[in-house]
Amino acid sequence: MNEILTQEKSIYIQIKEMIENDILRDILLEEERVPSTNELAKLYSINPATAAKGINLLAAEGILQKKRGIGMFVAQGAREKITAKRKKNFYDDYIKSLLAEAGSLGITKRELIEMIESSEEGGR
Amino acid sequence: MSKLVGKGITKTYGGKDVLHSVDLELESGKIYGMIGRNGAGKTTLLSILTAQNPATKGSVTLDGEPVWENPAALKHLCFSRELAQVSGNNVNTMKVKEYLRIAATFLPNWDKEMADRLIREFDLDVKKRIGKLSKGMMSMVTVLTALASKADFTFLDEPTSGLDVVAREKFYKILLEEYEQTGRTFIVSTHIIEEAADVFEEVVVLDKGSILLKENTQELLERSFHVSGRAEEVEAAVSGLRLYHEERIGRSRGVTVLLEPGEKIRDGYDVSVQRLSLQKVFLALCGEEA
Numbered sequence: 001m002n003e004i005l006t007q008e009k010s011i012y013i014q015i016k017e018m019i020e021n022d023i024l025r026d027i028l029l030e031e032e033r034v035p036s037t038n039e040l041a042k043l044y045s046i047n048p049a050t051a052a053k054g055i056n057l058l059a060a061e062g063i064l065q066k067k068r069g070i071g072m073f074v075a076q077g078a079r080e081k082i083t084a085k086r087k088k089n090f091y092d093d094y095i096k097s098l099l100a101e102a103g104s105l106g107i108t109k110r111e112l113i114e115m116i117e118s119s120e121e122g123g124r
Numbered sequence: 125m126s127k128l129v130g131k132g133i134t135k136t137y138g139g140k141d142v143l144h145s146v147d148l149e150l151e152s153g154k155i156y157g158m159i160g161r162n163g164a165g166k167t168t169l170l171s172i173l174t175a176q177n178p179a180t181k182g183s184v185t186l187d188g189e190p191v192w193e194n195p196a197a198l199k200h201l202c203f204s205r206e207l208a209q210v211s212g213n214n215v216n217t218m219k220v221k222e223y224l225r226i227a228a229t230f231l232p233n234w235d236k237e238m239a240d241r242l243i244r245e246f247d248l249d250v251k252k253r254i255g256k257l258s259k260g261m262m263s264m265v266t267v268l269t270a271l272a273s274k275a276d277f278t279f280l281d282e283p284t285s286g287l288d289v290v291a292r293e294k295f296y297k298i299l300l301e302e303y304e305q306t307g308r309t310f311i312v313s314t315h316i317i318e319e320a321a322d323v324f325e326e327v328v329v330l331d332k333g334s335i336l337l338k339e340n341t342q343e344l345l346e347r348s349f350h351v352s353g354r355a356e357e358v359e360a361a362v363s364g365l366r367l368y369h370e371e372r373i374g375r376s377r378g379v380t381v382l383l384e385p386g387e388k389i390r391d392g393y394d395v396s397v398q399r400l401s402l403q404k405v406f407l408a409l410c411g412e413e414a
Contacts, residue, residue: 007401010346011322038304045296046322047155048304050342 011046015054020063020082023074030074034064061085126152126187126200126309128173128277133182135168142168143333145182150311152276155303157324157341158313159402161410165333166313167206170279173311174203186277199232202275206282207254207262216255220265223254233274242268242298259286267295270310271302279311284320292316296323321345321402331410341402344382348405352378353395361393369408380408 003018005011022028035043040051055072058064063082065075075081086093102112128150135143143165150156150173160166171177173184175191175198183190186197207215215223228234243250246264254265263286270280284292299310300323314320321327321341329336337344351362355377365387368380380400381389389397400408 005322008399010342012342038300041300041304042297044322045293045300045319047325047341048300049154049325050322053342 005044005046011044011050012053012057015040015044015046015051016057019054019058023063023078024082028074030076030078032074033070034072034074036071126276128184128186128191128201128309130169130173130184131182133169133172133179133184135165135172135177136180141333143172143179146333146335148173148328148335148338150277150309152309153307154309154325155299155323156309156311157317157320157327158311158330159315159317159327159406160313160330162315164330164410166330167281169330170203170281170311170313171205174198174201174277174279176203200276201279202231202270202273202277203279204266204270204273204281204283206285207257207266209255209259209262216253218254219250220248220252220254220257221250223265224250224269227269227273231269231273231275235272235274238274239268239272242271245298260288260291261286263287264291267298271298274306275308277309277311279313281313282315283312284314284316289319292319296320299323317403317406318401327402329406329409336409344405345399345402347383348380348400348408349383349389350378350380350398350400350404351389351395352376352398353393357393357395361390361395363390365389369411380405 003014003021005014019028019034023030028034034055037048037052037055040046040055041048044051055064059066059072061081062075063078064072067073098112130146130148133143133146133148134141146169148169158166158170168177172179175184175193178192185191186200189197191197191201209216218226224239228236228239242248246261246268248261248264248268252261254262257265263283266280267283270278270283284295287295296319299312302308303310312320312324324341326338327341327344328338351358353361354375355372358377358379362379362381365381365383368382371378382405383389
């Protein structure tokens with residue numbers, strides 16, 4: 001939860017993604033309580049309503065679960081849900097912009113594939 | 125839920141309109157930001173909303189009851205004025221503790237415990253005369269008065285203007301903490317927009333005595349974009365939209381757009397579309413033409 005807020009995206013989206021990142025990195029574990037709206041508001045100096053919007057989106061996706069009177073918890077299977085969702089969005093989030101930039105630089109698809117194949121990082 | 129409503133507020137000073145028929149509704153339980161240039165009428169509007177200054181025309185009501193000379197309504201309102209080293213009134217010859225004692229008399233919900241706690245937290249010398257305080261210390265007196273008033277509707281006029289960046293951050297944290305615990309309504313006027321933007325649930329933009337917009341801050345930012353690129357491409361991408369604050373250098377052009385429902389920036393053109401900070405949106409709305 002200690003990433004820095006930026007200008008590029010709506011604050012509530014960033015709050016949402018930060019919590020997702022923490023779940024993916026096992027900083028927040030399944031069935032563990034996540035920071036409350038007010039804790040987030042104070043930590044980032046943001047309006048609690050904005051923090052709540054991010055939290056509520058995660059609850060709507062079933063990644064967080066509300067326990068009455070106690071707070072929000074990481075739901076069982078949250079990690080898998082986030083991974084599946086990000087995989088589904090991978091093309092839109094990454095490949096599209098990659099192809100656009102490659103296009104404007106005149107890099108061919110073949111060259112792109114070669115770059116990926118000779119890369120030592122990521123993927124398998 | 126309470127509502128403070130200003131209707132058709134006009135204020136004329138020496139034949140000159142400072143506010144032109146302003147309508148404004150403030151709901152309880154929110155933090156509002158009021159932004160505007162110097163002389164836009166912010167302080168005048170805040171003082172009229174809190175019945176410290178009569179409107180030339182128009183009305184202010186709290187849940188339907190006029191606030192003017194109405195103690196039952198006034199006990200819910202507090203306007204903490206900006207203090208200045210050069211000021212027309214006698215406040216500056218007062219010691220801080222005298223100023224606070226007077227505040228406690230006039231503000232029926234005064235929380236002495238909170239006032240004392242903040243005096244310690246801000247390291248404020250209460251024996252000093254107001255006029256002898258540094259700008260930062262003056263801001264702290266303004267902030268302290270506002271917070272300890274415990275009024276349901278608390279108006280802060282430029283509370284952060286004299287504070288350094290660390291103190292400003294602290295102020296917003298204290299404000300959020302108080303808001304969380306009490307759900308009081310705060311209306312904060314400020315010039316220092318950037319760091320305050322995310323604290324405000326709604327933002328009111330005042331320009332030349334009129335309200336330009338009053339909107340949920342995040343929703344405003346979500347519909348504000350800067351479009352730039354080769355002039356013809358930009359032209360095509362934003363054609364039909366209302367443009368704010370254009371700038372041109374050589375073949376390139378940049379414009380700010382605030383999308384209305386149903387509007388969009390056209391796809392398929394080679395332009396950069398970027399999001400804007402509240403400060404940039406404000407500049408586009410109220411700034412001089414480039």
